[in-house]
Amino acid sequence: MRNTVRTFPIRRVALVAAAVSAALVLAACGSEDGDSGREGHGSTPSSSASSTAAGSHNAQDVVFAQGMIPHHRQALEMAELAAGRASSTQVRDLASRIEKAQDPEIRTMSGWLKAWGEDVPSATSSAMPGMDDSAHSGMPGMMADKDMTELEKASGTGFDTMFLTMMTEHHQGAVEMADTEKDKGGYGPAKDMAGDIVTGQTAEIAEMKKLLGKG
The missing domain is CATH 1.20.1260.10 (Ferritin, core subunit, four-helix bundle)
Known part of the structure; x- marks a missing residue:
């Protein structure tokens, strides 16, 4: 009975640690995706540049x-x-x-x-x-x-x-x-x-x- 009480918290800590690690990995991926999205929006100036390339009237x-x-x-x-x-x-x-x-x-x-x-x-x-x-x-x-x-x-x-x-x-x-x-x-x-x-x-x-x- 005493052994069961001791091992349960250890197993619970391990699970929590694993969940935290997974969350950190997902957050990192999300950050990379977000950067990619910002890079995609960054193409807007190039369209403006191509429009400007048409020349002023x-x-x-x-x-x-x-x-x-x-x-x-x-x-x-x-x-x-x-x-x-x-x-x-x-x-x-x-x-x-x-x-x-x-x-x-x-x-x-x-x-x-x-x-x-x-x-x-x-x-x-x-x-x-x-x-x-x-x-x-x-x-x-x-x-x-x-x-x-x-x-x-x-x-x-x-x-x-x-x-x-x-x-x-x-x-x-x-x-x-x-x-x-x-x-x-x-x-x-x-x-x-x-x-x-x-x-x-x-x-x-x-x-x-x-x-x-x-x-």
């Missing part, structure tokens, strides 16, 4: 976005007319591709301007901020209101010819604006978009000239 980037948004919107207006007025499947296909390419670019450029604290051109106006609607016709490739009215009234092969002629001029203006952004812009994503516009719309100009029999 300059006045040309603002001019590019504020000008290209209404320019694209007019192209979308023209493209939307093709669905119900064009007689050529090729013209309708081209118009659809123009819509798919330019609508997302409008949203992207609008996001840039908001982030920069700059005015976004109104969706109901074809003019840049600070201009009245009559001023937009001075932008490269922009159609005057009377041209848009004539296009709206056209249909069939007459529409096809008018659409291709007007859109060719419109694209040439966009390429001119994009070339300026490539040369003078400071914001990487804007310069990249300008490069895409030059490449994509130059190819479409060649396609439209071919459809007009001028290629």
Whole structure:
């Protein structure tokens, strides 16, 4: 009986010691995991660095976005007319591709301007901020209101010819604006978009000239 009383506390102490050791091991592992977690969060500055690497925007980037948004919107207006007025499947296909390419670019450029604290051109106006609607016709490739009215009234092969002629001029203006952004812009994503516009719309100009029999 006396031996039993003596061995029980010893066995209990051993168990407690083992539990303490296990707890210390788990705490050490938890500390290592926590350090790993902090290292993972430490990657945030690198994402900020990559964002900074895009470059700060300059006045040309603002001019590019504020000008290209209404320019694209007019192209979308023209493209939307093709669905119900064009007689050529090729013209309708081209118009659809123009819509798919330019609508997302409008949203992207609008996001840039908001982030920069700059005015976004109104969706109901074809003019840049600070201009009245009559001023937009001075932008490269922009159609005057009377041209848009004539296009709206056209249909069939007459529409096809008018659409291709007007859109060719419109694209040439966009390429001119994009070339300026490539040369003078400071914001990487804007310069990249300008490069895409030059490449994509130059190819479409060649396609439209071919459809007009001028290629």
